[in-house]
Amino acid sequence: MPEVPVGVLDVRNLRVAFRTHAGDFEAVRGVDLQIGRDEALAVIGESGSGKSVTASAIMGLIDARQARVTADRMLLEGRELLGLSHGERERINGARVAMVFQDALAHLNPVYPVGWQVAETCRLHGQTARAARARALELMEHVGIARARGRYDDYPHQFSGGERQRLLIAMAVAMRPALLVADEPTTALDVSVQAQILELLRSLRAETGMALMMITHDVGVAADIADRVVVMREGEVVESGTVREVLLAPRHPYTRALLSAQIGRAHV
Amino acid sequence: MTLLRHDFLRSPVAVASATTLIAAALFAILGPALFGDVAGKVNLRARNAPPFDLHSGWLNILGADALGRSIVARIAVAARNTIGIAAAAVVASLVVGGGIGVLVGLSNGRMAGFIMRCVDIVMSFPSLLLALVVLYVLSPSPWNVVLVLAITRMPIYVRTARAEVLEIRERAFIAAARVMGGGTRHIAMHHVVPLVLPTLLIVAGLEFALVVLAESALSFLGMGIQPPDMTWGLMVSDGRSYIATAWWVSFWPGLTIVLVALSANLLANWFRGASDPTLRKPRKVGADA
Numbered sequence: 001m002p003e004v005p006v007g008v009l010d011v012r013n014l015r016v017a018f019r020t021h022a023g024d025f026e027a028v029r030g031v032d033l034q035i036g037r038d039e040a041l042a043v044i045g046e047s048g049s050g051k052s053v054t055a056s057a058i059m060g061l062i063d064a065r066q067a068r069v070t071a072d073r074m075l076l077e078g079r080e081l082l083g084l085s086h087g088e089r090e091r092i093n094g095a096r097v098a099m100v101f102q103d104a105l106a107h108l109n110p111v112y113p114v115g116w117q118v119a120e121t122c123r124l125h126g127q128t129a130r131a132a133r134a135r136a137l138e139l140m141e142h143v144g145i146a147r148a149r150g151r152y153d154d155y156p157h158q159f160s161g162g163e164r165q166r167l168l169i170a171m172a173v174a175m176r177p178a179l180l181v182a183d184e185p186t187t188a189l190d191v192s193v194q195a196q197i198l199e200l201l202r203s204l205r206a207e208t209g210m211a212l213m214m215i216t217h218d219v220g221v222a223a224d225i226a227d228r229v230v231v232m233r234e235g236e237v238v239e240s241g242t243v244r245e246v247l248l249a250p251r252h253p254y255t256r257a258l259l260s261a262q263i264g265r266a267h268v
Numbered sequence: 269m270t271l272l273r274h275d276f277l278r279s280p281v282a283v284a285s286a287t288t289l290i291a292a293a294l295f296a297i298l299g300p301a302l303f304g305d306v307a308g309k310v311n312l313r314a315r316n317a318p319p320f321d322l323h324s325g326w327l328n329i330l331g332a333d334a335l336g337r338s339i340v341a342r343i344a345v346a347a348r349n350t351i352g353i354a355a356a357a358v359v360a361s362l363v364v365g366g367g368i369g370v371l372v373g374l375s376n377g378r379m380a381g382f383i384m385r386c387v388d389i390v391m392s393f394p395s396l397l398l399a400l401v402v403l404y405v406l407s408p409s410p411w412n413v414v415l416v417l418a419i420t421r422m423p424i425y426v427r428t429a430r431a432e433v434l435e436i437r438e439r440a441f442i443a444a445a446r447v448m449g450g451g452t453r454h455i456a457m458h459h460v461v462p463l464v465l466p467t468l469l470i471v472a473g474l475e476f477a478l479v480v481l482a483e484s485a486l487s488f489l490g491m492g493i494q495p496p497d498m499t500w501g502l503m504v505s506d507g508r509s510y511i512a513t514a515w516w517v518s519f520w521p522g523l524t525i526v527l528v529a530l531s532a533n534l535l536a537n538w539f540r541g542a543s544d545p546t547l548r549k550p551r552k553v554g555a556d557a
Binding site: 059060061086087090091092093094095098099101103106107108109110111112120121124125168171172174 | 439440441443444445446447448449450451452454458459462463543
């Protein structure tokens with residue numbers, strides 16, 4: 001694997017073992033990931049391949065009482081993430097690394113107006129309420145919420161699926177993170193909205209130079225947005241390389257099986 | 269807040285309930301000053317005077333009790349003890365019980381299990397018996413009645429709050445808040461408590477009626493408020509001996525308890541609907557992305 005010179009994310013030998021009654025279950029077994037500045041990495045694989053658990057481990061979302069997360073190293077912009085205190089972790093989350101999810105409605109608090117929630121990221125990282133409000137309005141317009149000013153105080157259920165995903169993206173990019181982790185952000189959307197969201201992510205990346213880790217089971221999405229691809233299966237990386245290498249000339253039989261399962265792969 | 273006020277004014281039930289509660293609160297504040305003397309004035313010629321008979325003066329419009337004392341005046345004066353004790357007990361158990369429930373639900377460690385078993389013990393103990401023993405050991409002063417009622421009614425808040433928190437803390441928006449850098453304290457105060465609070469307020473509204481009745485049971489057994497102090501519950505039990513011949517002695521204070529308890533319930537129920545944005549009448553629906 002080629003060494004990436006200036007890395008945003010450098011993960012070596014990541015393991016996540018869930019404690020169960022029948023002993024430990026390793027959902028992620030020795031995953032290596034590197035993401036360079038301004039780079040988009042797609043992690044593809046079927047359900048249960050450990051893609052989302054890898055993302056949760058990077059975000060520090062895994063409950064230490066339920067699972068053990070170990071790695072030789074997990075560096076974000078050169079800083080070790082494992083073993084950080086809660087306070088240190090909270091300063092990094094949202095500010096240097098942020099995440100968007102598949103089910104945007106479930107990830108927005110139903111009892112708060114959306115503007116409040118977009119502003120929340122800014123407030124958590126030390127902005128005053130007034131500055132956060134101004135920034136949230138600016139972000140909502142920027143991610144393409146029509147008439148953002150009039151809808152600042154509306155609630156999540158009053159927005160369409162595509163708009164909710166835009167709001168989640170606005171929350172995530174509020175502090176201009178170095179890395180955005182996107183866990184199947186387009187899976188729940190129809191194809192035309194999916195294309196709009198991918199376009200939004202692309203334009204945000206072009207503006208800010210933010211790196212992207214896109215988790216998806218859709219090879220088409222990976223081909224559309226990523227520079228490099230990592231293929232995961234049963235908690236292990238089976239193949240990695242540039243989009244052209246992996247998708248046009250897959251070496252691993254599993255990758256070939258995954259590609260042949262995609263409709264319209266001829267367009268890749 | 270303006271939204272909440274707007275919804276409030278559009279709901280006649282909420283306005284009526286709030287008006288009843290405000291009137292009761294006004295009686296609680298002003299009653300003893302306005303009617304304090306009249307309420308204690310014995311008039312043997314008006315013993316068990318029937319309601320809507322103005323021969324013995326307009327103060328006996330709702331009748332008079334066994335000593336000829338005005339029932340209207342006594343209800344107004346008793347409002348302070350009844351509402352004061354019930355409100356203090358409900359607020360105390362809501363704040364302490366709800367707080368414990370949220371903390372237990374968020375931590376869920378060994379200590380949490382211990383606290384929940386203690387709550388189970390309080391819950392499984394016959395609360396009236398516990399109250400009687402405590403009030404026998406301490407003296408049956410109003411503050412001790414509040415203390416006893418607050419402790420015996422606390423488990424329901426702890427259990428409700430904990431059950432809600434266990435569900436809420438697994439919801440996706442908690443993970444989203446964590447990803448954006450929200451700490452445990454922030455998540456508890458801004459994402460958990462606002463979702464638990466409406467449920468707890470509804471429980472409190474229901475409990476208010478129960479606490480009024482529990483206080484009257486204690487007074488009836490002689491371990492609650494002592495005469496010449498009065499409460500609505502005590503007035504109901506005073507009228508028990510005359511229920512066959514003079515129903516109004518028990519009826520009016522009983523009706524007052526029902527009205528106040530019902531208003532608390534309805535207001536709590538309105539708040540549940542109003543605090544949930546998806547149940548609120550939509551003002552406008554968002555356009556497509």
